[in-house]
Every structure is written in structure tokens, then in C-alpha cells.
Amino acid sequence: MPQLEARDAVVRVLAIELKASESEVRAASSLRKELGMDSIAVANVLYALEEEYDCELELDGVVRLDTVEDLAGVLSNTPAPVSH
Amino acid sequence: MAVVITGMGCVAPIGIGLPAFSESLRAGVSGTGPVTQFDARSYGCQVAAEVRDFRPSDFLALREARSLPRVAQLGVAAARMAIDDARIPQWEDPQRVAVLLGSSGGPASYQFEQGLIFLERGLRRMSPMFPAYAHSGCIASECAIEFGAKGPVLTVSSACTSSTDALGLARALLEGGMVDVVLSGGTEAPLAPVPFGAFDRIGAMAQGFNDRPEAASRPFSADRSGFVLAEGAAVFVLERRESALARGARIHGEIAGYGATCDADNHFTQEESGDEAVRASTQALADAGVTAEQVDYVNAHGTATPQNDAFETRVLHRIFGDVASTIPVSSSKSLFGHALGAGGALELVATLIGMREGFVPPTLNLDQPDPECDLDYVAHSARPARVDVALSTSFGFGARNAALVVKRDLDAAA
Numbered sequence: 001m002p003q004l005e006a007r008d009a010v011v012r013v014l015a016i017e018l019k020a021s022e023s024e025v026r027a028a029s030s031l032r033k034e035l036g037m038d039s040i041a042v043a044n045v046l047y048a049l050e051e052e053y054d055c056e057l058e059l060d061g062v063v064r065l066d067t068v069e070d071l072a073g074v075l076s077n078t079p080a081p082v083s084h
Numbered sequence: 085m086a087v088v089i090t091g092m093g094c095v096a097p098i099g100i101g102l103p104a105f106s107e108s109l110r111a112g113v114s115g116t117g118p119v120t121q122f123d124a125r126s127y128g129c130q131v132a133a134e135v136r137d138f139r140p141s142d143f144l145a146l147r148e149a150r151s152l153p154r155v156a157q158l159g160v161a162a163a164r165m166a167i168d169d170a171r172i173p174q175w176e177d178p179q180r181v182a183v184l185l186g187s188s189g190g191p192a193s194y195q196f197e198q199g200l201i202f203l204e205r206g207l208r209r210m211s212p213m214f215p216a217y218a219h220s221g222c223i224a225s226e227c228a229i230e231f232g233a234k235g236p237v238l239t240v241s242s243a244c245t246s247s248t249d250a251l252g253l254a255r256a257l258l259e260g261g262m263v264d265v266v267l268s269g270g271t272e273a274p275l276a277p278v279p280f281g282a283f284d285r286i287g288a289m290a291q292g293f294n295d296r297p298e299a300a301s302r303p304f305s306a307d308r309s310g311f312v313l314a315e316g317a318a319v320f321v322l323e324r325r326e327s328a329l330a331r332g333a334r335i336h337g338e339i340a341g342y343g344a345t346c347d348a349d350n351h352f353t354q355e356e357s358g359d360e361a362v363r364a365s366t367q368a369l370a371d372a373g374v375t376a377e378q379v380d381y382v383n384a385h386g387t388a389t390p391q392n393d394a395f396e397t398r399v400l401h402r403i404f405g406d407v408a409s410t411i412p413v414s415s416s417k418s419l420f421g422h423a424l425g426a427g428g429a430l431e432l433v434a435t436l437i438g439m440r441e442g443f444v445p446p447t448l449n450l451d452q453p454d455p456e457c458d459l460d461y462v463a464h465s466a467r468p469a470r471v472d473v474a475l476s477t478s479f480g481f482g483a484r485n486a487a488l489v490v491k492r493d494l495d496a497a498a
Contacts, residue, residue: 016146043212044151056208 001053006076010068013048017041027069035068045071054081086340087255088493090333091170091321093162094433097133097314097420101165106437108419110466112446114298115420116312121275129289131297132275133314133421148226153194153217156226158317159185159271163227166267170321170333175232175265182235182263183224184254185319186246186270188425188480190220190239193276227267227319235263243480244385245344246270246425247318248488251432252342254322264327269429271317280313288389289313301422302449303386303415304393304457311387314421318429325493335493336436340374340473343367347483353391354483358399364485365403365477372489374473376404379411379489381444381469383435383476386415387422392479394456401459412469414462418448428478432488439471439492 001009007027015022018035031037037045042065046057055078065071094101097115098108108115115133124130135158140149143161152160163183175181195218198210216222220239228237236257240250247270254268274280283289290310293300301312320336328335345360345367354361369376384396393415401408416434423430434445443466450463472492479485 016150019145019147040212044147047209047212048150050209 001076003072003076007069007072009049010072010075013045013052014068017045017048025068027067027072029068030066031068031071049075085259086325086338087258087322088325088328088338089320089336089436090323090328091166091172092318092336092433092436093165093169094316094318094430095135095138095158095161096316096318096430097135100135100138102169102437105433106441109434109437109445110441110443112448112465113419114301114448115314116297116300118297119275122277124280127281127284128291129284129310130294131290131300131312132280133312134275135315151211151213152226153191153222153273155187155191155193155271155273156217156223158273158315159223159319160226160230162269162271162317162319163231163267166319166321167231172321177264178232178234180235180264181233182254182257182266183227183233183237184240184250184257184266184268185224185227186240186242186248186250186425186429187220187223187272188241188243188246189272189274189279190223190241191218192279193273194218196276196278223271231267233267241425242484243482244424244427245478245480245484245486246428248428248476248478248486249344251320251339251429251488252344252486255339255342258322258324264323266322267319268322269317269319270426272423272426273315274313274424275315283313290388299449301388301418302451303388303418303447304454304461305450306452306454308388308390308393310389311417312421314423316420316423316426316430318426318433320429320432337439338491338493339488340491341368341370341372341489342487343371344484344486346485350483352481354395354479354485358395358402360483361399361479361485362402365475365487368475368487368489372491374489377407378473379404379475380471381435381438381474382411382413383431383445383474384413384415385477385479386417386447388415388417394454396477397457397459409459411460412444412462412467413459414445414447416445418446428476428486428488431476432490435474435476435490439474439490442468442470444469444471
């Protein structure tokens with residue numbers, strides 16, 4: 001998935017989780033420091049993205065995730081599921 | 085000190101919200117249909133009373149509309165309508181607002197659903213919210229979070245007496261002065277393969293009506309064959325009468341008495357004599373300070389199982405003696421099925437609407453009276469009547485018995 005499309009998806013899912021408007025979620029926002037997300041909130045967002053795009057995000061990188069853009073990068077680099 | 089109901093909300097198979105519910109109740113519309121929430125073709129009973137057209141996003145933020153177990157969604161929706169109905173824009177003191185909601189199975193269907201995801205797709209695909217949502221307490225705490233209630237927040241789980249017990253205990257909290265407002269009632273969402281299948285397996289649900297679902301729930305009829313499983317929620321706003329009057333609230337009725345007992349000898353049904361079942365109702369009547377002769381209407385548990393309805397008839401004869409046959413008795417489960425722990429709360433909505441609008445709700449499908457069921461069951465259609473005092477009974481697995489007495493508030497402005 002192209003990075004821009006992934007960023008839009010991440011922003012949309014984050015806004016639902018945070019009950020915020022999409023304009024409050026910027027690409028450079030830090031998930032934990034600026035958006036105040038804890039491990040459960042991050043898990044909810046990863047879960048929502050995996051459900052919506054039927055994929056498994058590369059979680060090894062999650063501990064290094066800091067910003068919205070980082071998360072969009074993980075989604076962007078995740079291969080689409082092989083259809084059966 | 086009187087405890088009164090100043091707000092009601094319901095999400096039921098016969099209507100979402102009071103106007104729709106009330107219209108179906110008066111018209112005698114059945115809420116039973118074919119099961120659509122899962123494939124029930126392998127079961128003997130394939131009908132249920134489902135809440136159709138419930139859109140969680142009408143009542144909840146998108147996050148909760150997508151993730152919260154249905155049982156909690158129904159509860160929050162009913163509570164939101166009750167608070168609106170009570171016209172309380174903001175709590176005077178959130179720390180003195182309690183939530184006491186009854187539910188028998190709680191999030192059992194959700195646990196099953198997530199368990200299946202775990203087995204089929206792995207831990208990774210289970211909801212991260214599972215630890216917060218998979219316990220029964222979540223039903224009350226989601227209401228507390230949604231509406232900012234900071235007092236005691238409890239889910240009461242006592243099988244099919246759950247919401248009757250929750251309401252009785254809510255009244256006690258208010259009488260004791262611990263809180264000023266209680267959101268109380270019940271919610272249930274058991275329409276999933278395991279809970280549904282478990283009742284089917286023990287032969288508790290209606291058999292032989294898959295081709296005419298609306299006829300399946302037939303309390304007190306000779307050809308009744310079991311209950312129709314239902315989902316739904318009803319929540320009330322309870323306050324002390326003086327504070328309700330002080331803020332100019334409209335009063336739906338008074339919760340005047342509560343009784344609760346347990347046979348303590350059986351996993352399922354009440355013991356034959358009905359001693360404890362009788363005691364729950366006589367306790368509630370004494371608590372309300374009313375005599376048998378003063379009761380204008382009984383909203384029966386009336387599940388439509390062969391055992392319950394004959395048993396309950398005997399119990400009512402013992403409670404009311406000579407006047408038993410003069411008191412109208414009906415089973416609202418003939419309209420909206422058996423919502424287990426939420427049943428008592430939904431039936432209280434039916435009772436209070438009848439009280440307000442001047443009718444006794446009907447018992448549908450009572451085509452062939454059972455000789456063992458010989459009371460006045462208000463067959464087929466609602467009956468115009470003035471009801472000032474009503475008794476509502478609930479029985480539950482674990483041989484529990486509970487009863488509430490509600491009274492019209494005669495002095496308050498309507």
C-alpha cells in the first residue's frame with residue numbers, strides 16, 4: 001500500500017480510537033507522548049488496522065514506533081494477504 | 085421514604101424506545117421471528133425474539149459501536165433513553181449516582197465469539213479489549229463511563245431474577261441514603277450458538293413453531309412447549325420521591341416493595357410446594373404495605389414452559405387466596421420473549437406503560453387454556469383498566485424468586 005494511503009488509514013483509525021477529529025492527528029504526532037496512547041490503545045489500533053485490511057502487521061517494529069508516520073510505514077510495508 | 089421511577093428506556097424485540105414499545109404492547113404485536121443472528125438450522129427451536137434494526141452507532145461513539153459486546157451496547161442505549169426521559173441534563177453530584185444493572189449471562193456470547201476467533205485465527209485476532217469486556221461487571225461500568233456515574237457501579241447476576249433484584253437493591257441504596265440517583269434495570273444478549281443451543285438441548289425452548297414464530301411464545305396455553313429466548317435491555321432512573329418532586333420530575337411510578345428468596349435446593353427449578361416463591365411475593369406486598377385485595381394487576385414470570393406456568397398459577401392462588409381469580413395476570417413474554425436477566429426490567433416497562441395509559445398488557449397466543457392454569461390471563465388483547473398497584477414476579481435458575489410491587493404516584497402531577 002502506498003505510504004500516503006496508509007497514512008490516511010492510520011489517521012482515520014486513530015481518530016476513532018482517540019474519539020478525536022482526524023485533523024487533530026498529524027503525521028508527526030507521537031503516539032504515546034502527544035496522543036497519550038498506552039499499550040492498550042496502540043494494541044486496539046493495530047487490531048483495527050489488521051481487521052480492516054485483513055493483514056498481519058510486522059510487530060517486531062512496533063516497539064520502535066513513535067509517530068503516526070512510523071505506524072503508516074508499517075502498514076505500507078505489510079504485504080496484502082494471499083487470497084485463497 | 086418513597087423511591088420513584090423518573091426515567092425509562094428500553095431496547096426490546098417489540099420496539100426501540102418507549103413510543104414504539106408502547107404501541108406494540110397495546111396492539112399485542114409479537115417480537116418473535118426466525119433466528120437471524122446465527123445459523124440455527126441445526127437446533128430444534130429456530131425462533132427467537134431479536135432486537136431488529138438496532139444500530140449501535142445511534143447510541144455510542146464509533147469505537148464502542150464497533151467493539152463493545154452487544155449486551156453492553158443494549159444496556160447503554162436503554163440507559164441513554166432513560167436519562168433523556170428523566171430530563172436530567174447533568175448530574176447534580178456524579179459521586180452520588182450509582183449503576184445497578186442485572187444480567188444473567190452478561191458477556192457470555194461475546195466470550196464465545198472471541199473464543200472462536202482464538203481457536204480459528206489465533207490470539208492475535210482477538211479484541212485487545214477482551215480483558216475489559218469479558219467480565220459481567222463491564223455491563224455496569226460501560227454505563228458509568230458513558231454517563232459519568234461515580235457511585236457504586238455493579239452488575240447483579242442472579243439468573244432470570246437479575247434485573248428484578250437489581251431494581252430492588254437500587255431502591256435499598258436510595259432508601260439507605262448512600263446515593264441520590266440510580267440507573268437500574270437489566271440487559272441481556274444471549275442469541276449466540278452456545279447459550280441458545282444450551283437451552284435448546286435441555287428442551288426449555290418452544291418446539292414445533294419454527295414455521296410460525298409469532299405463535300411460539302404461548303404462556304398458560306395447554307399447548308405451550310417452552311420459552312422463546314430473547315435479547316433486550318430496559319433501564320430506569322430511580323430517585324427519592326422528594327428530590328424528584330423538588331426538581332419537578334415526572335414520576336412513572338413508585339417501587340414500593342421488593343422481596344427475594346431462594347429455595348436453596350435445586351440448580352434449575354423451584355421446589356413443588358412453592359413456599360419460597362410465595363414468600364418472595366408476600367414479602368414484596370408487605371414491604372409495600374398493600375394487601376392482596378389492593379393489587380390491580382400481576383405481570384407474571386410466565387415463561388411458557390410446561391412447568392413454570394402451572395407452578396406459577398398455584399403460587400398466585402396461594403398468594404391471593406379468594407381474590408386470585410379476580411386479578412388480571414398476564415405474561416409479557418408472549419410479546420417479547422424471555423430475555424433472562426433483563427426480563428424483569430422489560431416487564432416493569434410493560435407494567436408501568438399499562439399503568440400510565442390505562443390498560444393491562446395482553447397474553448398472546450392463549451388459544452387453549454390449560455386446566456391447570458385457571459386465572460384471568462388477559463388473553464389475546466390488551467384490556468382497558470385502571471392499575472394503581474401491580475405485582476411483577478421473576479423466577480430464576482438456582483431456584484431464585486423475586487418480586488417487585490409498583491404503585492401509581494397518586495399525588496404527583498402527571
